[in-house]
Amino acid sequence: CTILSMAARSLIRRAYATTAPSRDLDISKLFVETTLSPKQHIQVKETLGFGKYFTDHMLKVQWNAESGWDAPHIVPFQNLSLPPSATVFHYAIECFEGMKAFRGVDDKIRLFRPELNAARLWKSCKRLALPTFDQGQFVELIKTLVAKDKAWIPGGRGYSLYIRPTAISTQPTLGVGQCSSALLFAILSPVGAYYPTGFKPVNLLADTRYVRAWPGGMGDTKCGGNYASTIKPQAEAAGKNCQQVLWLFGENQQVTEVGTMNLFVLWDNEKGERELITAPLDGTILQGVTRQSVLDLTRTWGEFKVSERVYTMPQLRDALKSGRVVEMFGAGTAATVSPVGSVLYNDEHLAVPLAEGDAGTLAKRVMNALFDIQYGVVPSHPWAPIIA
Numbered sequence: 187c188t189i190l191s192m193a194a195r196s197l198i199r200r201a202y203a204t205t206a207p208s209r210d211l212d213i214s215k216l217f218v219e220t221t222l223s224p225k226q227h228i229q230v231k232e233t234l235g236f237g238k239y240f241t242d243h244m245l246k247v248q249w250n251a252e253s254g255w256d257a258p259h260i261v262p263f264q265n266l267s268l269p270p271s272a273t274v275f276h277y278a279i280e281c282f283e284g285m286k287a288f289r290g291v292d293d294k295i296r297l298f299r300p301e302l303n304a305a306r307l308w309k310s311c312k313r314l315a316l317p318t319f320d321q322g323q324f325v326e327l328i329k330t331l332v333a334k335d336k337a338w339i340p341g342g343r344g345y346s347l348y349i350r351p352t353a354i355s356t357q358p359t360l361g362v363g364q365c366s367s368a369l370l371f372a373i374l375s376p377v378g379a380y381y382p383t384g385f386k387p388v389n390l391l392a393d394t395r396y397v398r399a400w401p402g403g404m405g406d407t408k409c410g411g412n413y414a415s416t417i418k419p420q421a422e423a424a425g426k427n428c429q430q431v432l433w434l435f436g437e438n439q440q441v442t443e444v445g446t447m448n449l450f451v452l453w454d455n456e457k458g459e460r461e462l463i464t465a466p467l468d469g470t471i472l473q474g475v476t477r478q479s480v481l482d483l484t485r486t487w488g489e490f491k492v493s494e495r496v497y498t499m500p501q502l503r504d505a506l507k508s509g510r511v512v513e514m515f516g517a518g519t520a521a522t523v524s525p526v527g528s529v530l531y532n533d534e535h536l537a538v539p540l541a542e543g544d545a546g547t548l549a550k551r552v553m554n555a556l557f558d559i560q561y562g563v564v565p566s567h568p569w570a571p572i573i574a
Contacts, residue, residue: 208254211247211323216330221262231340234378236520237348241335245327245351245372249317251365258327260334263373269358277362279355281310281409284519287332287347287374287573289339290562295332295574298560300325302475307351310407315364316353324351331372333574338376343557344385348377348520380521385553386544387527388516390432390444391423392499394532398433398443398470405442405470412472413446420445428530430516432499435470439499442470447516447524448477451502452490452548454510460490462548463497476517476556479569483555484548499531506536513546514538523553 221242228239244263248256274280285303288296304321311318328349332339339347351372355365379385396419399405404412419431430445442465443449455461462484465471485492505511506529514526525545529536541547559567 208252209256210320211255211258211327212320213258213323213326213330215257216260216327217257218260218334219262223262225263227338228340228376231342231345231376231378234340234345234376236377236380237375239376241338241347241374241376243331243334244374245331245370247327247370248356249368249370251367255317255319255370260331266369266371268356271358271360272355273357273360273362273365274354276360277355278409278411278414279314279316279365280353281307281314281316281407282350282352283307283310283408285328285349285351286519286560287336287339287349288560288562288570289341289345290560290572292562292565293341294562294572295336295339296560296562296570296572297329297332299475299479299569300328300571302478303351306408306473306475307353310409311353313404313407314353314409316355317368319370328372329571329573332374335374336574338374340376340378343561345376345378346560348375349373350375380524385523385525387525387538387540388429389427389528389530390430390526391419391426391428392432392434392439392529392531393419393423394434394439395419396431396433397435400435401469403470406467406472408472416446426530430524432529432531434499440496441465441499441502443472444516444524444526447518447521448472448474448480449514449516449526450480451497451505451514452512452546453505454512455491455505456501460512461493462490463493463495466494466496468496474518476519476522479556480517480552483552502529503531503534503536506538512539513541513548515546515549515552517552522556523549525549 224242240263243260247258283303304324308318353370356367356369357365423431432444433442435442450464452462516524526538558564559570
């Protein structure tokens with residue numbers, strides 16, 4: 187009877203240990219350590235480039251399978267210390283986000299639709315079997331980090347603070363499986379234009395040899411593997427005077443994304459309708475925050491049909507050659523809007539109209555509309571919460 191009672195108590199303890207909820211992200215437990223050696227700010231913002239300089243502080247939150255998320259820490263910008271056996275190095279168990287903070291015309295600091303980035307990072311973590319988190323608490327932590335280093339945010343349209351949250355597996359033992367420990371961190375970088383040429387048209391290489399993503403794969407997550415596989419094709423594109431790759435998929439050569447951006451085409455479709463088209467979210471396309479914003483804006487304007495549907499490179503080629511394409515542009519957090527000047531397809535250069543010389547009329551209008559929201563020209567916009 188005594189042995190049975192002890193066994194029962196042990197079973198109850200084990201059941202409680204496996205069902206008790208683990209800790210989630212909790213900003214109320216945040217610890218902040220201010221750097222004692224602040225860096226010198228970049229004095230000439232025109233030299234910033236993209237992702238070359240970093241602010242004084244970063245966010246770090248450890249996680250383990252037994253207890254969940256530890257207390258978050260904002261600490262001086264520092265190197266990470268990981269064992270060479272950490273599974274992030276061997277099985278690419280990592281994902282990240284790209285966000286921005288802006289110094290407005292009123293000198294106030296704004297984020298841009300941060301809840302969409304939080305949702306996408308959560309989705310990426312879930313797909314990679316990394317720990318998920320309370321999305322609202324994540325956004326509050328990002329706000330606190332940005333406010334801490336707000337002095338680093340350059341002013342002026344086109345300048346911002348790039349925010350790079352990242353989640354990695356830190357499990358120190360080899361073997362493919364769900365990780366037992368992880369790290370969520372975020373670093374900040376004051377940036378200028380993503381492309382050295384600034385807001386100017388880019389040339390695309392539509393290469394049928396390489397595929398970025400496929401159904402059931404990782405195309406709709408923001409994981410590093412999606413980007414590593416693009417470096418070689420990107421280098422080959424540069425050798426042909428093209429700045430980006432236009433990714434195609436399948437035997438019918440579906441148009442998917444351009445470089446690391448979502449692609450938009452304004453054309454007169456085969457039915458004679460003026461239409462802004464972009465590829466659908468079928469699992470191969472990253473659900474871009476700028477993509478969603480372009481769709482939301484243009485649908486609100488109500489001036490032409492706005493579609494998320496499949497279209498192919500042969501259809502795009504025929505439309506370009508017959509003069510039905512009005513303009514093309516990429517959209518993403520890093521570059522915001524990037525006009526397209528030409529497409530190289532099967533060794534044929536297909537020119538894309540640029541009604542305003544360096545861009546199409548819609549690309550400029552979308553860019554200015556987004557900038558007006560991000561820099562506070564449009565006051566109190568719900569997409570651009572003021573944080574400092």
